Amino acid sequence: MVNPLTKLPSFLLLPALLGLGVVTGCQRGEELGPVASAAAALKIRDALTAGGSGGGGAAAVAMGTGWGTLKGRFVFDGEDVPQMVPYNANKDMEACTIAGKAPLQETLLVDESTKGIANLAVFVRSVSRVHESAEAGSGKVDFDQKACQFLTHVFPLVLGNTIVIKNSDPVGHNTNIDGKNSFNQTIPVGESIDFKPQKEEAVPVSVRCSIHPWMLAYFLPRKNGYVAITSADGSFEIANLPAGEDLEFQVWHESASGPGHSLILTTPEAKDLKWSKKGRFKVKLGEDEVKEINLAVPSTAFSL
Amino acid sequence: MNSSVRIFCGWLSLVGVILLGGCDMPDAPQFRLNMVQMVSDATPTPPAYQEQIANVLDGMFGTPDEPFALPETGLDLRKLQMAAGPAWTDDKGANFGLYRKHCVHCHGVTGDGRGPTALFLNPYPRDYRAGVYKFKSTYNPARPTDEDLHRVLINGIPGTAMPSFSLSPQAELESLAEYVKYLSIRGQMEIALANYAFNDLGEEETVDDKGEPVLDDEGEPVMRLIPLDPASDEEQRTVITELLAEIMDPWNTVNEQIIVPEEGAIPVDNRPAEDVAASVAKGRELFYGIRANCMKCHGPTGLGDGQQDDFDNWNKAHKQFLDSLASSSEEDELTGTRDSVAASLYPIRNAIPRNLRKGIYRGGHRRIDVFWRIYAGIAGTPMPGSGPASPGAQGTLTEEEIWSIVDYVLSLPYETPSRPLEALPTNLELVN
Amino acid sequence: MTHPFRILVATVITITALAQSHAVEWGSIKGKFVLDGAAGEPAAINVNKDAEFCGKHDLKDETIVTGEGNALANVVVFIYAKRGQKLEVHPDYEAAAKTPAKLENKGCRFEPHLLALRTGQPLEVSNSDPGIGHNTNASFVANPGFNEMVTNAAPIVKTLEKPEPVPAPVACNVHPWMKAHVVVREDPYVGISNEKGEFEIKNIPVGQHEFIFWHEGKGNLRDVKLASGKTDRRGRAKLKIEAGKELDLGEIKVTPAALGK
Structure with missing residues (x-):
């Protein structure tokens, strides 16, 4: 067998070999599909690392003067008002029960007579200006626990304020706040601990006690006071909102079935407010306007 | 400069041109x-x-x-x-x-x-x-x-x-x-x-x-x-x-x-020979029985020559793609790409059940390795699990039974596939 | 002080009434699939495992199953729900949501060939072939898959937590001809055409929904003509369900090419 290469004039040998290498190299280089654009990728990375949903949207632009008020009510639209069962207390029974019974849970509180839904959080996502009444505070707010229950179930806080975490029980508790202002300390009997959260949360985060694992509350620290928690009759009011700009509100409830426990409404009234499937609606207030929204919430908006 | 050198240089520069211009080699891998x-x-x-x-x-x-x-x-x-x-x-x-x-x-x-x-x-x-x-x-x-x-x-x-x-x-x-x-x-x-x-x-x-x-x-x-x-x-x-x-x-x-075997079911070290033999016999019975059903794929001889028509997930995905391409007559914007993708795929291979008589265990030869294979099956392949499918679930076999199959499988390389003649002197020719 | 409150209550009552009537309105959809052409006789299965048992069941390829008059069975119709979106479910479906959905290994095939179930509803896989060992190997997109032996003794029970975007394949590796698909949805609104090619989905909340039309042959059925309009390039069609009415799609013709024939 004669090597075909030996038949070539020697001056062709090297180039021929090189050429061979080039040809195979080219074939291996044939790859399918597009590759990423570095510039586009960088933008996406910046957006993804910017810190989640809190400040993600376009910044609000100042477009007006004066202030307005938004108020309203959330009413349960269903035959059977949800009935709460007692907490599953199984420890420190003397301290954690009243007349032998543990306090009732608060997963979905609907008032029997008015059908109002309590403990819904309604808050504005971003504003261009803040009225002095809603500015960051510097005071103290109590957050107490008694009979192994947090006394404020959904607890809003304007950043700058200090929480005084109390313990009015004859047993020791520890308070474990989830989220960006992570906090976990023992609160001895009859004492209190001051805690000043620094960071805003996009939705309420849970507060638990590891000693009594059934204890549960929610904590919502915001940069401004444009936050309301619905009262027992389902009503809320947020005053002194900047007028003349598009305000986007987030609505949250611990048992709501939307993403991140956002409340999703599809009723015609909600549609008028451009209610999104992330539980957000939009409102634009005129100067000194008091806008009232009343919303019926079907039972399907909750998952229990 | 003689002519052949000159021609050589000419060739070289030509090759250089091909290298630089003809071939679009990316600078960094993507x-x-x-x-x-x-x-x-x-x-x-x-x-x-x-x-x-x-x-x-x-x-x-x-x-x-x-x-x-x-x-x-x-x-x-x-x-x-x-x-x-x-x-x-x-x-x-x-x-x-x-x-x-x-x-x-x-x-x-x-x-x-x-x-x-x-x-x-x-x-x-x-x-x-x-x-x-x-x-x-x-x-x-x-x-x-x-x-x-x-x-x-x-x-x-x-x-x-x-x-x-x-x-x-x-x-x-x-x-x-x-x-x-x-x-x-x-x-x-x-x-x-x-x-x-x-x-x-x-x-x-x-x-x-x-x-x-x-x-x-x-x-x-x-x-x-x-x-x-x-x-x-x-x-x-x-x-x-x-x-x-x-x-x-x-x-x-x-x-x-993580699958942690129950302490009680793990065979003890230094078991008496008759215990091992009993466990191997039990494992053998399970191997051929329908609850464990090992024999269907690994073959009646354990040579891995049972069910060989199937594919692992990786080959199956390619096969399904090629099959759908073969049965498709519509043209759309992806047709050209589909053909290129099909041409780029390696030949599809069947999932061949392991030949258990070789004594080669891909996932490790320790008893626990073989136990895990039988307990959980092998993800991405036709090999099913016989233990509970998730923590707390009900399994087809007990852990004790799985350990017996481990014993039997580990004994297979030392057992001849056909029944040997008993005690026949070996290498007689050499002696004579 | 009382006056505005009364107005408020009045508004709330009206809204409540409106919302309630919105919530309790339901409609249905039905149709009949017909194969527009010939798909040929289904191929006989080459039974090369457990031939003594499986061989006596006259097994045929079930990719395309037709009935009398070229009626096309096993077309799946279901409602597309966006990520995180939930459809309201009629109370009639509540009981069924807790009953296990049963997939049987019987005569070396899966019965049924197509099975719809809801997230959270138990999936019970049993083996009724005496003395024959089957394994059930399910591959999912959203849920973790499983691959387990199924004996005559006890069924295996699974619960799937997430909806699957497409019907998920289920196979038996011991008998590779055995195939089935499970349609896993959060809601019960799945129709599978029967031997007469007919399907019906009842008690769908009123409104416009995007329906997906799917067949095992080539997945979503693209460009299929409906009574009004056609399915798009993803095999979906937006259809309006009206209160108390049944939307009849009539006879829906599907070409063999759309099924990969």
């Missing part, structure tokens, strides 16, 4: 898309989405030279940087670019199991992009633990081209295992993005300034693709964060998925 996924019937992905998915992946995971990991992945960027990039050694002797030095020629830059040597290997190198690993200590659908990945790196996979890296320092192995995980998470994200783009984005009707639909000449609405651009769309960012969390959750909770 991650490539999972093209079978992109053109499959499940998620036909138009070129615009392919580009956008490549961008999102680059944003989330960086490039082969400059890896990146979002904090949500929990991946250790320093380990990734040690494994990524070109291979080199610093003046203190620390090695970098470990993946390209040790792995890329088989497993490929993207971890698709399509490095330059892959075509010539049997079995084909693992494609990491589904996050599915065969040899692990966890329940069938669960991810592998870090220790499982380490074990494979240290032992290699006997009977395959996967060598042992037991001579590499611990830090290098950790870096490589992290990088393999990174390629898996990246690959899983790619599949999730293709599904998201196809299922939830796709085409929508275009509207003009007044919100009225734009119609074409025939009165049909003009459609446009909703762009996948998390940089400008907050909702997409949220979805991507959720998708990543869904992918990460099984990786993060893998320690809850």
